[in-house]
Amino acid sequence: MNANTILVTEPLSRQNIRDYAYQVRRNLGIEDKLYFPVVEFLEMMPDLFPGFTSIIEEDDFFLDEVFAYIDIMNHVMYIREKVYDGACNDDGFSRFTIAHEIGHYLLLCVSQQELRINRGEARTKIYVSPEWQADVFVGELLMPSHLIKDAEIEDIMDCCAVSRKAAETQAGACHR
16 A cells, blocks of 8 residues: 555444444443543553554654554554653643554454545545544543533643643534
């Protein structure tokens, strides 16, 4: 696959993804808590999903713009050491990055959605984009709309340990 390859998956609405993230939180007993323990959940995943592995790699293992990625065929998540350390220290970007890859894993592997190459379809609809789906999932996992819909951006950033950009994006999506 080259850099211009567009991958698509089964369509999911924002509400479908919101419900899925809520179920994950509910299964963990934290559906009404603002803070989602990303690193702790990552470390629980091999027990929850046999065959899943995460590997923390030296920063120079990755291309410049790659911070983490999931090998869905082999159920392995690779995480840049700096990102893992950042997530352990509640860095918003790092937490979002790892949660994004968790979203890919849950939506594609656990839910067994088909991933395919877009073969010249006129325009790809956003709701079939695995990247959009993972971003929506992260927003709902880290900043559940039912808990933040009336919150101030700074409060969302503080309580959910996310970046300003993530808090602003999710606050804007809460009413959609």
